[in-house]
Amino acid sequence: MSLRRLFSPLLLIISAIIVAAVVLAYYSYRSADKLAERSERSVGTSNRLLGRKLIDRIEKVIIDNDRTFFNLVNLDDPREFVELWRRIVRVSAAVESVIVLDREHTLKHLITKLGHKQSGWFKHVFQTQLVKKMHLDRLPRDSHKHLHTSYAGQTYLLSYIRRERYSIVLSVNIPYLIKDIFKEEFSDVGESRTIAVMDEGGRVLYGHPVATEGTKLVFEERFPTTLYKWRLQIAPLDVKALRRQAEQRRMIDMVLVGAAVAVIVVGLIVMLIAVRKERRANELKSDFIANVSHELKTPLSLIRMFGELLSLGRASKPETQREYAEIITRESDRLTSLIDNVLDFARIERGKVAYEFQRGDVRGAVERAVELSRYRYEQAGVELTLSLDEDLPEIEFDGSAMTLLVLNLLENALKYGASKDGEVRVELHHRDGVIALRVADDGPGIPAEEHKRIFDRFFRGREPRRSSTRGSGIGLSLVKHIAEAHGGSVSLNSELGKGATFAVSIPCHDAS
Numbered sequence: 355m356s357l358r359r360l361f362s363p364l365l366l367i368i369s370a371i372i373v374a375a376v377v378l379a380y381y382s383y384r385s386a387d388k389l390a391e392r393s394e395r396s397v398g399t400s401n402r403l404l405g406r407k408l409i410d411r412i413e414k415v416i417i418d419n420d421r422t423f424f425n426l427v428n429l430d431d432p433r434e435f436v437e438l439w440r441r442i443v444r445v446s447a448a449v450e451s452v453i454v455l456d457r458e459h460t461l462k463h464l465i466t467k468l469g470h471k472q473s474g475w476f477k478h479v480f481q482t483q484l485v486k487k488m489h490l491d492r493l494p495r496d497s498h499k500h501l502h503t504s505y506a507g508q509t510y511l512l513s514y515i516r517r518e519r520y521s522i523v524l525s526v527n528i529p530y531l532i533k534d535i536f537k538e539e540f541s542d543v544g545e546s547r548t549i550a551v552m553d554e555g556g557r558v559l560y561g562h563p564v565a566t567e568g569t570k571l572v573f574e575e576r577f578p579t580t581l582y583k584w585r586l587q588i589a590p591l592d593v594k595a596l597r598r599q600a601e602q603r604r605m606i607d608m609v610l611v612g613a614a615v616a617v618i619v620v621g622l623i624v625m626l627i628a629v630r631k632e633r634r635a636n637e638l639k640s641d642f643i644a645n646v647s648h649e650l651k652t653p654l655s656l657i658r659m660f661g662e663l664l665s666l667g668r669a670s671k672p673e674t675q676r677e678y679a680e681i682i683t684r685e686s687d688r689l690t691s692l693i694d695n696v697l698d699f700a701r702i703e704r705g706k707v708a709y710e711f712q713r714g715d716v717r718g719a720v721e722r723a724v725e726l727s728r729y730r731y732e733q734a735g736v737e738l739t740l741s742l743d744e745d746l747p748e749i750e751f752d753g754s755a756m757t758l759l760v761l762n763l764l765e766n767a768l769k770y771g772a773s774k775d776g777e778v779r780v781e782l783h784h785r786d787g788v789i790a791l792r793v794a795d796d797g798p799g800i801p802a803e804e805h806k807r808i809f810d811r812f813f814r815g816r817e818p819r820r821s822s823t824r825g826s827g828i829g830l831s832l833v834k835h836i837a838e839a840h841g842g843s844v845s846l847n848s849e850l851g852k853g854a855t856f857a858v859s860i861p862c863h864d865a866s
Contacts, residue, residue, distance in 0.1 A: 372619055379615040397590060401547070401573040405588045408549075409577055411539050416526065416580045419448050420498065420513040423524055439465045447534070451476060451525035459490050459521065466525075476525070479505055488514055490521055502583045509553070511581060536560045543588070550587045564589045650692055653685040687726050694758055696828075709752040709839055716789060716860075717742055719753045720782050723760035727768070736772040738764070741781045747862050749789060751840055759836045762829035763793040763856050771795030771854050787862050788842075794855040800848040808846055809834040833858070 426442065439452050451466035451473075461481060466473045483505050493499060493516045501512040511526040536551060540561070543549050550561035564572060564587040572589040576582055660678040669675045724740050731738040760780070767778045772795045781792040800808065807813045811831040830844075833856070837844045842860035 371622055375615045375618040379611045397571050398573065401571065401588045401590075404543070404547075405573040405575055405586055408540060408543075408588075409575065409586055412535065413577060413580050415535055415539065416500075416511075416513070416531075417498070420515075420524055420526075423449060423452070424498070424515050424522055436463060436465060439463075447530045448527055449524050450527040453480065453523040453525070455485070455490070455521040455523065457519060459485060461485075462520070479508075479510075480523075484510060484512060488512065488523075490514075490516055493521075500580045500582075502581050504554075504583070509583075513580075532560050546591055548587075548589050548591055551581075552585055552587060554583050559584065561587075650689065653689040653692070656685045657682050657689070681729065684726060684729050688730070694754070709755055709836075711750040711752055713748050713750050714753070715746060715748055716751055716756055717746055717782060719751070719756035720760050720780065720791065723757045723764060724780055726757075726761060727764040731764075731768060731772075731778070734768060734772070735774045736768060737775075737777040739777065739779050741779065741783075743783045746782065746784050746789065749860065749862050751860070752836075755836045755839070759833050759858065760791070760793070762833050763791075763858075766829055766856070767793055767795040767797075767854075771797030773797055784862075789860045789862060791858040791860075792855055794853060796853040799850040799852050800846065800854050801850060805846055805848070809844065830856075 423442070423446075426438070435454075442449070442452075451464065451468065453461060453465075454463040456462050461477070464473070464477055466476065468476055484501065484503070487503060488499070488501050493514075495516055495518060498513070498515045501510070501514070503510055509528055511528060511531070512523055513526060514521060514523040532551070537560075540549055548562050548564050550564050551559045553559055564574075572587065574585055574587045576585045660681050663669055664675060664678050664682075669678050720742070721740070724738065728738055764778065764780070772778050776796050779792070779794045781790075781794075783790050783792075804813075809830050811828055813831075834844050837858050837860065840860045841863070842858060844856060844858045846854065846856055848854035
């Protein structure tokens with residue numbers, strides 16, 4: 355099955371994987387977010403259960419104390435009642451005052467531990483403000499209720515019950531309630547939570563202010579029947595820190611999920627690029643095989659044709675026979691060069707290429723390559739000129755590889771650069787410790803956008819592909835590899851319409 359047929363299903367599979375990764379990331383993030391939310395909700399639920407337990411406990415303490423006192427009231431002997439309650443009020447810290455009202459809700463007895471001035475003020479406030487708020491007329495017999503209110507900056511908690519002939523009102527000692535009862539009942543909250551009791555205006559009466567950020571973490575609720583103007587707040591010790599931790603967890607989860615998706619997407623993109631490159635490389639290799647096959651046919655056809663002419667005795671003159679033999683030899687060398695190209699390229703691909711460096715004069719390798727190419731240039735009507743310095747220094751080089759380098763440059767110039775009646779110039783000079791080889795043509799030139807890729811394996815320019823000019827696409831790649839193996843480099847200088855010049859520079863020091 356060809357890569358072209360595999361490519362479309364591969365794109366569909368990759369697209370499906372990306373979509374699946376995105377969906378997985380979305381649900382993973384949602385799960386992480388829900389987990390963090392569930393954790394917050396769990397803390398909030400724990401605070402809520404504890405808060406309601408504490409509220410119930412405070413309510414129970416107040417109500418139980420009230421009922422204990424109510425059961426002690428006996429008005430059969432008023433004198434005994436007053437004396438008893440004076441002792442009770444004096445001893446009991448929970449009750450500040452006891453008031454007895456008759457059926458018309460008129461004050462009959464007031465027993466208090468307050469001073470003269472304070473008791474007078476309390477009596478005035480009770481008769482003018484508080485008694486009417488209790489709505490004793492609507493209170494069923496033996497019903498127990500509380501009045502929690504403020505007047506003139508003073509907070510009052512009155513606990514009252516209506517009997518058949520009278521009503522009893524207890525004024526609860528608020529400071530004692532806050533300093534002693536709250537402290538005792540809230541002692542088991544622990545060090546991990548903050549607790550506060552606040553009044554209607556938000557003033558903290560007990561405990562420490564609770565941060566209100568994160569309503570899921572903070573419990574806040576009013577006392578239902580006794581201190582119903584106040585509310586209890588409970589929160590983790592550092593709400594802001596918990597919120598930050600939750601946000602950090604969300605962020606970390608989001609980053610991890612995002613990074614995982616990014617790795618998947620990048621991996622798929624890299625794989626797709628690799629597949630595309632491999633596909634392109636396989637297409638180029640297919641073109642290479644087809645082009646090499648065609649390149650091999652040309653010298654083989656000439657060798658066969660002139661060999662048959664000689665074997666059939668069609669060349670009777672010695673000069674003709676010698677000419678045919680030279681053509682066969684030349685084309686055999688060219689065929690050998692083509693095969694060497696392929697073999698050298700295969701060795702380079704496998705990383706097993708080896709050069710045999712020997713000290714000598716590089717002119718011989720260049721001249722041999724020019725002579726091997728001259729017949730084809732003559733057949734194409736292109737002039738091939740060679741300019742050599744006479745005093746070139748000896749260098750370490752591989753003679754066969756250097757000949758192959760020049761042959762490839764000349765082959766490239768003849769195929770793509772030279773025009774009929776044109777000229778290709780080969781120059782070999784010594785400049786500043788460098789052996790400089792230049793192969794220049796007067797052809798159409800090479801577009802600037804192709805300069806960077808011209809030495810890549812299998813690369814063939816747009817114009818040669820359009821004109822169906824045959825070529826293997828490995829010649830210039832071999833030129834670059836051979837030049838670099840000799841410690842040198844190859845470059846291209848070309849403009850459209852002004853020909854192209856390939857320059858190989860090899861330093862005169864020993865190749866490494």
